[in-house]
Amino acid sequence: MSFNNLDQLYRQVIMDHYKTPRNKGALEQDSVNIEMNNPTCGDRIQLTLQVEDGIVKDAKFDGEGCSISMASASMMTQAVKGKDVDTALKLSGIFSDMMLGKEYDDSVDLGDIEALQGVSKFPARIKCATLAWKAMEKGVHDEEKS
């Protein structure tokens, strides 16, 4: 059986992140520690961030979930590490637009994240891809409040 359409979803780079996740684990020194679930399917992510002077100095994630959710978490930590908080949130906004199939700001180099574009064609899987980004957003906002 051929699965050409599946290849749009499961791009090589996604499978690479799933199989060898970057930044897996938990930071020992964190300023943000947030757990988030996808209640409809049981995916779970724990995200630890070290935010200092408005910069995401370090980021790690742990959790359980499907290839898309775990690969997306791996890519997200990779993307926001070393960026300032505003840029991290801007990336999150771009990613959200990408998932909703909207026009998105392509002036920013998205790196590996671009590979997740195909997820927008699989509505049931969009929540898998956005879980880590939602956790990051909430974590950063909580940190700003405290």
Next chain:
Amino acid sequence: MNPEIKSYFPILNQEINGHPLVYLDSAATSQKPTPVIEALKEYYESDNSNVHRGVHTLGNRATEKYEGAREKVQQFINARSTQEIVFLRGTTTAINLVAQSYGRANVEEGDEIVITYMEHHSNIIPWQQLAKERGAVLKYIELEEDGTISLENVRAAITDRTKIVSMVYVSNVLGTMNPVKEVAKIAHEHGAVMMVDGAQAAPHLKIDVQDLDCDFFAFSGHKMVGPTGIGVLYGKKHLLEAMEPVEFGGEMIDFVGLYDSTWKELPWKFEGGTPIIAGAVGLAAAINFLQEIGLDEIEKHEHHMAAIAMDKMSAIEGLEIYGPKDPAKRAGIVTFNLKEVHPHDVATVLDMSGIAVRAGHHCAQPLMKWLDVTATARASFYLYNDESDIDRLVEGLRSAKEYFSDVF
């Protein structure tokens, strides 16, 4: 099973992602046959009106159909009287009604409510809330290793402090058929009432509430080829009579004064608002459809499907099936995981082949914890499925396995 049954379900006659649809998610909701769809259409085209209040002809017709549906349900589960049949939105609403009405009136601090590890969230949370509110203890009956329930463990859990025992008849994850009749007997020996979550049982087995001697029995129309939004609470008359309504206004009232009101008699006192008239009409048509085929025949078909599916699926290397291995102990529900492929990914690959299965925690997170998994995939069979559907599933699973070993 008659192969023509499939042709009664128009939705099955379509292609999904370029392949003929194989629908294996009936435990979530079943598909609807033409007679049910026609009954709804006819009701709306010819008889639609509010019930029990119009003097006009349509009002009478709608009332006759609505109350006729109640008689149908009464016969279907062998209740003593139509007064014991309450139409509600579904199983969840029915269990919540019992928890909020019977529970609040009868459970006190230190009393026990006993459920099991294999309950659907809808048969856990109403009791959690009640226990928290009353200072009662919520106890879980342990499962055997194969996902069945032993009467020994039931006896160990139920004590003289137990006021309510609530248990699923057929597990929506493991497919296990539980000995609810025997459990009801044990509950009664301790003065407790027995509630049965029949959501996965009513579509597949002949239900006899008098034989089970349960005190409450809940089920949903949409899982048994009926429409969504209609369900049934059966309760023994003397229990329902003593219970207070939890929804006020509309259909349930008798006399309304400025500061005090009285309720209608059973079963209407629990049916606040405009009743689910079309839903009840559709449910009656669904029951007719199932009875024409025969519930015994359906049950036999499901054991057969479970046996063949388990046999063919276990031949796939790395595929683990949860729940009892003996097909006679389970309904047509097969929950599984494919090694190294997450169930969501399995479900997406199957969907691309036109096969609909469920992936996730199946609204049974405590059971997932007991199984020590975060999610599983589930294929559930109903009367319109046949062996060719199982073959397509097995073929799809093999492709999924292959696909993911390729991309790795």
